[in-house]
Amino acid sequence: GYYLRYALSYRDISEILRERGVNVHHSTVYRWVQEYAPILYQIWKKKHKKAxxxxxxxxxxxxxxxxxxxxxxxxxxxxxxxxxxxxxxx
Known part of the structure; x- marks a missing residue:
């Protein structure tokens, strides 16, 4: 949610995750975005959820x-x- 709503860097997201007990490198966050964003967008598009x-x-x-x-x-x-x-x- 944060990444889509605010202009956060991958390092910022990595830090937010670390505060919540998930320790990942910012390059891992980048790979996740590249791999999963298109899939999540297709799911969102099908459900027409409002923001x-x-x-x-x-x-x-x-x-x-x-x-x-x-x-x-x-x-x-x-x-x-x-x-x-x-x-x-x-």
Whole structure:
């Protein structure tokens, strides 16, 4: 979602993924885009999904293995999860 909505570099995307626990090199992100973007575009085209510009964020304080964390969830107008983010601090 970030890549399509904002002008992010492959390094930026790699950093965002790293913050979410996925450690990949920016060249890997580039290869993913080259390989999967056409496939995803065809799927999107078939379903004619609308792009929603209004997002809502839900914040929840949860306990994982005895430690409290903040769980953030971005949702669109229909309630579909767009992104999640787990953090130790607010």
């Amino acid at each position: 929603y510009y209004k997002w809502r964020i839900d914040e929840t304080y949860i306990k994982i293995k005895g430690k409290w964390s903040y769980l953030y969830r971005a949702i669109d107008a229909e309630g579909h999860t767009l992104d999640i983010w787990l953090r130790k601090q607010r």
